[in-house]
Amino acid sequence: MSSALADRLADVDARIAASARAAGRDPGSITRIVVTKFHPASLVTDLHRLGVRDVGENRQQELTAKADELSGLEGLRWHFIGQAQTNKARAIRAAASVVHSVDRPKLADALEAAGGKPLDVLVQVNLTDDAGRGGVGPADAEALAAHIAGCAGLQLRGVMAVAPLDEEPARAFERLRTAADAVRRVAPEAAWISAGMTGDFPEAIAMGATHLRIGSAITGPRPVHG
Numbered sequence: 001m002s003s004a005l006a007d008r009l010a011d012v013d014a015r016i017a018a019s020a021r022a023a024g025r026d027p028g029s030i031t032r033i034v035v036t037k038f039h040p041a042s043l044v045t046d047l048h049r050l051g052v053r054d055v056g057e058n059r060q061q062e063l064t065a066k067a068d069e070l071s072g073l074e075g076l077r078w079h080f081i082g083q084a085q086t087n088k089a090r091a092i093r094a095a096a097s098v099v100h101s102v103d104r105p106k107l108a109d110a111l112e113a114a115g116g117k118p119l120d121v122l123v124q125v126n127l128t129d130d131a132g133r134g135g136v137g138p139a140d141a142e143a144l145a146a147h148i149a150g151c152a153g154l155q156l157r158g159v160m161a162v163a164p165l166d167e168e169p170a171r172a173f174e175r176l177r178t179a180a181d182a183v184r185r186v187a188p189e190a191a192w193i194s195a196g197m198t199g200d201f202p203e204a205i206a207m208g209a210t211h212l213r214i215g216s217a218i219t220g221p222r223p224v225h226g
């Protein structure tokens, strides 16, 4: 196993702990998800050996293939963080422990209809002005949360977002925080905030993120894909 991977993981974890302390937060209250998209399953095996248990993928086929191949890895949790078509809901629910990217009632309904063990889900909030990006507008998060709360097989845990490229992350994350508060009005227990990537996780921690989705800072650059 490359010691560079272990070094990068330790370095990121140290930066997470420092950012948490700077914000007066307990580093232990933050879950660091390693995003392994486009990397081979062997990288996930290496991460698991280093103690990583939460990994993220953004494409259903890749999620399904890796989850099948690595089903023997004790305690591994797969987080689905990508845009999902409703016809992939069954496969996603079969493989993932958490779906961060529920952005419309139809997708919630498809995940619900797929059946299986209870699934943790988050409302994805779009922080850009581009309606074509994933997520509901911040003003619509509460209504989607109310819909999800009516799905018996889904456990609403909170909200998720990606900061826009063309704005200060801290400013964008304020809107996510507001949407998170709105969601908690309909689901008080839905306290997770999934935000923060390689480029902006300190700002996400300062805003109150509970789940970070960090890829390249830990894995190294992603392989070019077709």
Ligand SMILES: *Cc1c(COP(=O)(O)O)cnc(C)c1O
Pocket (backbone or CB within 6 Å): 035, 037, 058, 081, 082, 162, 197, 198, 199, 213, 214, 215, 216, 217
């Ligand atoms: C790829 C991806 C990440 C991780 O991105 P990095 O910049 O490599 O840390 C986080 N969230 C989502 C939704 C992603 O698609």
